[in-house]
Amino acid sequence: MNLISNEMLIIIRAVLPSFVIAFFGLLLGKLDSKREINQKTISNIVYYFFTPCLVFSSLHKRSFDFQEFAVIGGAALILIAMMTPVAFFVKRRAAVHENGYVLPIIFMNTGNISLPIALLMFGNDGLAKAIMFHMMNIMVLYSYGVYLVSGKTDLMQFAKIPALWATVLGVTAATSNPALPGIISDVYDIVNKGIDVLAQGAIPVLIINLGYSMSDTKLSTLKAGLTGASLRLLGGPLMAFGLVYGYRMIGWMPVIPGMDPLVALGYRTSEAIIILNAAMPGPIMAYLLNVKFDNCPAKAASMLAVGTLGGIVTIPLTLTLVTRYIL
């Protein structure tokens, strides 16, 4: 007799490895009572090297489908747009004046938590789709998000996002596929191999960093973030389910009996990735931007902490619903 049902096993399969890694980070945080570990160094390594390599590595080996990119990227945009007025409404009701309050509600943590789950639950195809969603999320965060907290748009900063250039290069490499002469082809292969090795560092370091951050959380500070985090964790997937069914109705992700099963699998995976990402708590970058522009960082930190802890329950629940109704 099996103690765990097959359905539960599918969910556990997707989240358990990430929890193991986050636990390592948490353990390290507990052991590092003097806080000697500099998270900024780790974040810089991930931000400037590991993540761009992961993005490039994932995109350039896969044939690029502009329609797929538009649908998934478009979903990220729509979800951000849908959540924005709701977030501002909650901000007004909470009598908060700073715009930084809405950042962890509108935007999602599509890197630390979503990417490993996407990889483990939906394979490399799922990872590639999750990266597309992630790119759109961070592009809007670095443009509109920066505008919200600083009052001005800094396009130069936006243009300096390494992952953005990695996306452009990855898509260019995937679509152009030039016939390179002998030695240049060898050099290209060697550089790609280096990029692949660097890419492997992204996911574990992101999760460990998250776990380390959580080790410092005090329960007394969580109350302030309850409303915003709940909206993010519950409202996000609800909106995403609605969006996915909308996509089906207008034919962007059709459900046609007798369709090629592999094509159908591609559509269903895209839908699952959209809902998974929408179920994510707020991004750590939202907190860092609030700190940078001194725009209610404490409330943002509280929302992130509540959201990440709450995600332990809501993310598996969302995945269960995805398994039952989407896949």
Add this chain to the structure above:
Amino acid sequence: MEHFFALATPLEIRMMLRGFIPIVMILIIGIFIGRWDNSKHQQTLNKLTDYIFLPCLAFSAIHKHAFDPVEIFSIGAAVLMIMVGMTVVSFFTLRDKVRGCSGNLLASVYMSSGSLLPPLAFVLFGYEGLAKAIYFHLFVTIFYYTAGRWMVSGRADFKSFFKTPLFHLIILGIAARNFPFSLSDNIQELSWLLEKGIHLTAMGSLPLLIISFGYPLGLLKRSDANGGFVGGALRIVAGPLVALLVVCLYRMTGLTSMERGYDVLGYLDYRTTEALLLLGAAMPSSHRVICLAGDAGKAERGTILVSVTGAVITIPIVLLYILMYIFEE
């Protein structure tokens, strides 16, 4: 000269360079990050690698590897012979009559077995190479906590070795591999999921280990090389030569059999052990020497700089030798 290179085909050389050059690229990135950061946060990287990434890599490699006490013994004995040989050679070459035992001795004896060797071994020799590299590093670590500490402070610190996460995870890996009881399907699947998390972390350790090695090198200046030519050359030239003597000794005594037999994989396993010993001994100086010896003097910095720069040339030569004379059919 032509015959020398003809023994390794262009394809083999290409495959070798495809593994080695990306590691050098990542090392340069590590140096760049160190420069940018003024290498202020070495502790961050050390703690990450020592407490999480390297132990996970060790567990991941060991628990998939068939437990063979003879193999562990032969790697351990080889490491001991290499370290003792290097200590003797370095002592007589670098002995400073005024100061007695120079800190430069440490930099010549100790190789970067925990940061550069595992990623190189994995990329070049696969999972088997990685497992052997982990055992190699284990024995170097034992030497580090005993003879190394004694060289610096006059006292060995073997107890600290038993507290290292690396040691515990290797024991755990061996235990997991040889677990005698059958598990139910679901419990087994759960254990494989735990293992998957560790494996993801282990793969993430490869770039991080290289970056953590390159990070402190960002502080070194070209002028530092002046004091370290002899020490650096000893590390990367004498090291593999001593290892070669050990390999020859093993072949003569039959410890690494040359009998091809029906099981060609058994034969290849011995050759991989030999290759790993040569590669391990060819590694440049360990950046941890700077931590062990306190504020590194000019000679130590020079030795590290010269050995790292020189290793960009000597490691491919050692790998070429391995392809031509160790792996050749």
Add this chain to the structure above:
Amino acid sequence: MLDIYRHFRLALLLAVLLLATAPAWGAEREVKRIAMILFRGETPAEKGFRDILAASKDFDVKITVLDANQSKDKLRNIVDTLDLAHFDLFYAFGTMATQMAMEKIKEKPIIFNVVQRPVEAGIIKSWEHSGNNATGASNIVSTESAFKTLALVMSIRKLGFVYYDKDPAPKYQKNDIAKEQKKFGFKLVDIPVRDQQAIPAALIKIVNAKVDAVMFPSDSFIKANADIIMTTLNKHKIPSIVIIPEMVKDNGALLSLGPDYYELGKLAAHNALEVLHGKQPTDVPSKTVSSLRISINLKTADKLGINFPLQLLSLSTIIH
């Protein structure tokens, strides 16, 4: 004048020598006719077979190729319409062709090649003595050897095994693999395929099962549909392990583990020569190649992020 005379004597001597040896090369070679019954065209196995026979000093071998072009019905037709009297020996590629040939051909010798499990398939009684009119070469691979090799390249906890349900041969391989589960610590996911229409569903099953790799037996049906299968697996970055080396070169499979087909063809040819010299097929032991040969597609390996260990290069053919 003296020079011309010397040259003339030399030429005359050469001509006499040539005439003396000429019977050894042409006139005395016995003509033998071999029917080559193939399922999917000629492979390096047939090339190895031909090369050895062409070099024979005793026989002038005339080979007639009868290719079923991957059609079971055509294969049946070829066998049914064989002119047994016209041929001295029959060569059959694969289990299915050999079994069909043995149903019809009882008196004349049959040389089988690339048959994974000749004993289990009822083609021969034992490797030493077939007990019938068949002998040949098998592409059987030691499963333990195969997994030891794989362990150098990748970590497998879940292995998918895809095979053509109507072919009995892969089931023996499946059983062998199942026995290695405990030793190598993996779980086998069984994925039989009934026909071509069932392939997409099988691929979905593979993707959903989150296997670490998929193994394919020496199976002509799989070979015939390899393009769609390998394209999907490579897209989802699922390593594919095959026995047929051409699937690595032609269809982008990651690696093949098996004997060198050319060597197998040569082994089968040596058996054929023994039979042509008068030995009974039952007295000619069936053979297999002693060591594994690996073919790896480097482009697929790069795409999947697989590092190929240098120590395996001596056993391998690298395809770019």
